[in-house]
Amino acid sequence: MPPVSKNGIRVQYSGFIIFAARIISVATGLAFQYMIARSTSQAEYGVWFNVNDVLAYFTILAGIMPFWAMRFVARNEKGAAKTGVLANLAISMAATLIYLPLLPLITSALGVREYISIYMIITVQIIELHLLNAFEANLRAKKPQTLGYGLLIAEILKVLLGYMLIFGKILTPLEGAVISLTLAIAAQIIYYLKLHVEDLKQNVNWAYVKEWVKGSIANIYNVLGQQIAAFIFIMLFTYGGENARSNYGAAAQIANIITYSSFLAFALYPKLLAEKSSSDITTSIKTVLMFAIPMTAGALTLPDLYLTILKEEYRTAWPVLMVLAVDSFVMTISSLFSFVLFGLERIDEEAKIPFRKLVKSRLFVVFSLPYIHSAITIPPTYCVLTSYTLGPIQSALAVAIINSTARFTMFIILYSMVHKMAKIEIPWKNIAKYVFASIIMSGVLFLTKKALEPTRVHQILGLTALGGIFYLALLSAIDTDTKMLMKTVWREIKTTIGHVKV
Numbered sequence: 001m002p003p004v005s006k007n008g009i010r011v012q013y014s015g016f017i018i019f020a021a022r023i024i025s026v027a028t029g030l031a032f033q034y035m036i037a038r039s040t041s042q043a044e045y046g047v048w049f050n051v052n053d054v055l056a057y058f059t060i061l062a063g064i065m066p067f068w069a070m071r072f073v074a075r076n077e078k079g080a081a082k083t084g085v086l087a088n089l090a091i092s093m094a095a096t097l098i099y100l101p102l103l104p105l106i107t108s109a110l111g112v113r114e115y116i117s118i119y120m121i122i123t124v125q126i127i128e129l130h131l132l133n134a135f136e137a138n139l140r141a142k143k144p145q146t147l148g149y150g151l152l153i154a155e156i157l158k159v160l161l162g163y164m165l166i167f168g169k170i171l172t173p174l175e176g177a178v179i180s181l182t183l184a185i186a187a188q189i190i191y192y193l194k195l196h197v198e199d200l201k202q203n204v205n206w207a208y209v210k211e212w213v214k215g216s217i218a219n220i221y222n223v224l225g226q227q228i229a230a231f232i233f234i235m236l237f238t239y240g241g242e243n244a245r246s247n248y249g250a251a252a253q254i255a256n257i258i259t260y261s262s263f264l265a266f267a268l269y270p271k272l273l274a275e276k277s278s279s280d281i282t283t284s285i286k287t288v289l290m291f292a293i294p295m296t297a298g299a300l301t302l303p304d305l306y307l308t309i310l311k312e313e314y315r316t317a318w319p320v321l322m323v324l325a326v327d328s329f330v331m332t333i334s335s336l337f338s339f340v341l342f343g344l345e346r347i348d349e350e351a352k353i354p355f356r357k358l359v360k361s362r363l364f365v366v367f368s369l370p371y372i373h374s375a376i377t378i379p380p381t382y383c384v385l386t387s388y389t390l391g392p393i394q395s396a397l398a399v400a401i402i403n404s405t406a407r408f409t410m411f412i413i414l415y416s417m418v419h420k421m422a423k424i425e426i427p428w429k430n431i432a433k434y435v436f437a438s439i440i441m442s443g444v445l446f447l448t449k450k451a452l453e454p455t456r457v458h459q460i461l462g463l464t465a466l467g468g469i470f471y472l473a474l475l476s477a478i479d480t481d482t483k484m485l486m487k488t489v490w491r492e493i494k495t496t497i498g499h500v501k502v
Helices: 011-039 042-058 064-074 080-110 113-121 123-142 146-167 173-195 206-229 231-240 242-265 268-274 278-301 303-310 312-344 355-360 362-387 392-421 428-452 457-478 480-501
Strands: none
Touching (some): 011 146, 011 303, 042 113, 042 173, 042 242, 113 173, 146 173, 206 231, 206 355, 231 242, 231 392, 242 278, 242 312, 268 278, 278 428, 278 457, 303 312, 312 392, 362 392
């Protein structure tokens, strides 16, 4: 193995770039979902989410090779980037050839035969998402901030195309949505392709693929478990109905914004692969929680208002959003500790993946968690949805509670493993300040909501911005680490701008 050099990843700077891009994508994402939700019935909106549920089963292997390729690229293994891209392209072709013959059977079984054209269009996305995973894994290992730029390209183009195709009534709303997303991903891939010019000139090393295939047995085991766990959403669509799935999906669209805060620690994983540093872990915990806590508090304070951004009919799904907000917070913290565990694991450090050691490693234990999750969620979900007569909101709420309970259990297991791997200093004093500032912010938001009773989208977003500014101002006044962090990030940005000018 070649000597590992300093990879130059700036964890805080890269994290803030990606987080900023994700926050901007909140606006573009909500705009895109707004166009779809306002242009479709609740049943059609449920079909939109089901299309993505089905797609997930045929992109199940998209992250397998990139998982190992990113680790090899981070450790400067020559040709790993190009090899990873070509390997994933081959997998995408195989997945496409499996999907097309099954398409009529899938649409018939789900009772959505009249929407078969929508399910046909996503065939292109099978190939796109495999390529996207490969390119992003390579860039994450060396230039994680570029993923933020790529995201913005896709998000902005998605909204522009969606406006023309959906609101311009050139196509049906669902066709316009799927085509807009497909073309936006294509533009993102073209940008990433340009960043890979030098990497693609290197020779392919098929010996890596041999090692990745050995390791991928564990990854496949993991993603199969994840898709088994995701089967509860197929059950919700089938037994709870399209409206139940659309209510859950609408609430999830809002709650998932909380998980964007985990991207503040996005560069921690490759950084730990190249340079083991516990100080980076503590800093990442502070940074992630500084934003995750107030974002969760905001969703718990104004759940009904946020759902009206999509459509007034989804306002009644506010209990689902409250449960999913807490679930998203747990998911965010779980992602952070997953980055630590994967970054500290050294099983493939010599560009070899001994299968016996892999099975005995903590990685394999983490890969097994989705099966425990499924065992907790699937039986009660089936029982509740088939044994009781529930409305769309009640069905969605029941699934949200069951899934969130399982997620918290998995987090406890994950935390106990990471705690044994490294001594991590939890910044409890900082966390207490984040919670205090978030509670005060929530009070301000609640009182302002009562006084103004905002109903329009710009009013709701304006109220959110007010809460965010108030939170940061209060936190800066009571937490010196926040001031130092902001100064550090600003200094990193100015340094980068200076290098660009030179």
